[in-house]
Amino acid sequence: MVVRGMALDTVNYALQQAQDYPAFAATICLVLLTTLTGSPGKLFGMAKTRYWHSTKSLILKTKDGRTTSLAQLCKSLIPPCRLNPLLYNGHLQTIWTVLARDTVPIHYKRWIFDNEDPIYTGQFSVDFATDPNDDHDSTLPPRTTYYSEQEFKKIGSLDNRPMLVMLHGLSGGSHELYLRHVLAPLIGKGGWEACVVIARGCARTKITSSVLYNARATWDVKQIVKWLKQTFPNRPLFGIGFSLGANIITNYIAEEGSNCAFKAAVVLSNPWDLHAGNLALQRGWFNRNVYSATMGKSMVKLFDTHVEQVSKNPKVDVDLVRSSKYLHEFDRHVQCPTWGYPTEGAYYRDASSVDSLLAIRIPFLAIHAEDDPVTASEALPREEVQQTPYGVLCTTSTGGHLGWFELGGTRWCARAATAFFQKMAQDIDLDAISRTDADGSQLEGQISRAERQPLKPVFEPMRRKMHVPGQ
Incomplete structure (x- = not known):
């Protein structure tokens, strides 16, 4: 009965959306059967959920005196992911x-x-x-x-x-x-x-x-x-x-x-x-001309709204900014000269x-x-x-x-x-809630050296390349 009810809900919702957005609904229907034959669970919008966390997840105390880990807490309260089956992939959902x-x-x-x-x-x-x-x-x-x-x-x-x-x-x-x-x-x-x-x-x-x-x-x-x-x-x-x-x-x-x-x-x-994301946005015609171009256009529009103020920076070339088609081009012509990054890649890696x-x-x-x-x-x-x-x-x-x-x-x-x-x-x-790691807040390595004190390299996650001198 539950499955039947879900199916009826799906059909009713599909009919309603088809009336409001006929072209969009037609596109979905064309490929829906092909998709569902490979994954019947998608008929009901079922998405697989996975969790990634430390084996020593943070211990939390409840107000009534019990304890639980952060990982256990999240898994217990996050609901099953059952989405609209008509929006069966990332592009449609987006x-x-x-x-x-x-x-x-x-x-x-x-x-x-x-x-x-x-x-x-x-x-x-x-x-x-x-x-x-x-x-x-x-x-x-x-x-x-x-x-x-x-x-x-x-x-x-x-x-x-x-x-x-x-x-x-x-x-x-x-x-x-x-x-x-x-x-x-x-x-x-x-x-x-x-x-x-x-x-x-x-x-x-x-x-x-x-x-x-x-x-x-x-x-x-x-x-x-x-x-x-x-x-x-x-x-x-x-x-x-x-x-x-x-x-x-x-x-x-x-x-x-x-x-x-x-x-x-x-x-x-x-x-x-951000660097990996930038490369992914440039990978393929669709990502480049739909997502990257759309975001680039929105940022150029934002720039034009405030061009009088932003252009007071002598290193910002207004014509170059306005010629930007993709998001990474906008970042190249605005973020780089503003903050001193040599390339948009350097900006992405640092930010x-x-x-x-x-x-x-x-x-x-x-x-x-x-x-x-x-x-x-x-x-x-x-x-x-x-x-x-x-x-x-x-x-x-x-x-x-x-x-x-x-x-x-x-x-x-x-x-x-x-x-x-x-x-x-x-x-x-x-x-x-404890804010101090039991084994120290820094991640340390150790390089052994014969008859000498070992080197202890320290990884500092917040050490940035762009900084203000003297600060």
Whole structure:
């Protein structure tokens, strides 16, 4: 009866989508039978889930005195991955993110901050999730307005509600549906507060210096987390990042190490190894001309919006930037001259978060689809996550890039992430989490030398090539 019910749901949903998107539905139907003959489980959208973690996973204490490991916790609360069978591969799941309807109305109030670090001077914006209201501002994304000065002066609170700090994907914002799918179950009746740190220039924000954002742009989130701790001293803070925002928040948490203000974090569709991802995006006509070209076009559009400020950097050639067709070309013409990287490859290698994972000292859940066409599966930190007790990598056989659509339009990744956050906030003794490795925080090797003290090479995961001299 369960199987029959699922089949009926599938047929009804297919008919509805065929009416709304006839061309898209026809394409799916053409290849559906071929795909299903090779994998009957795909008829019901079943995806295989795998976990990667250390054999000595972090021990967590519950508020009622029991103990469990981080790995056991994740496996017990993450639901089975059963996705929309019509979106049976990574490309369809990813493309559907563009076609999916807006069914999750979340309201925000925006405040503009000035970065206090003279190196990363400029303004950045933060959108705070608020109660539903009828306010409107045509200069901002839907359901978003500015705080008045009087309202913002009263924002501080001594409550102990958990609060989520969110970082969106490339050229996105708080309005993105993938972000709202995760946020909706947490705020309101879920008991959480939340804010979204907007990457400079995105989501109709203005920039006031030539400093844009990049994959290592941790400076704004660092300041806002410090401000949140001062403004809401009793709130436990948690973090989540999506796509490029996942790479940034991973780097931030690693930079903070045992001093990180977050109690736990989740990353979805993190590119991890940006150089490997770049090569994968250039591999084949489809990846190059659909994904890389689309992202490159969006970044050139963003550049044109703020060209007056960005072009104040004499090393940025406006004509070269505007001629960029692919994402790596944009990075070559903007990120390299801005930060001093000789090539986009050097930038990708330096800004990647794959090694940063080893410096994290808080419970950390990474979720990734093996068929993600935007970020390379070979870039996943399967070996790295097994070297630290603080991380768990959950992979699904399908799901695309920030997709994981289920029947009805909901997202499996949202259910997995919210279950993790609610469990950590409600049941785990957050103050009892150890942030010190039993055998030391550094990874050491040893080279024997006859009749001399052995050399002890040390791997430092956060040692970067690009740095500011004197800092």
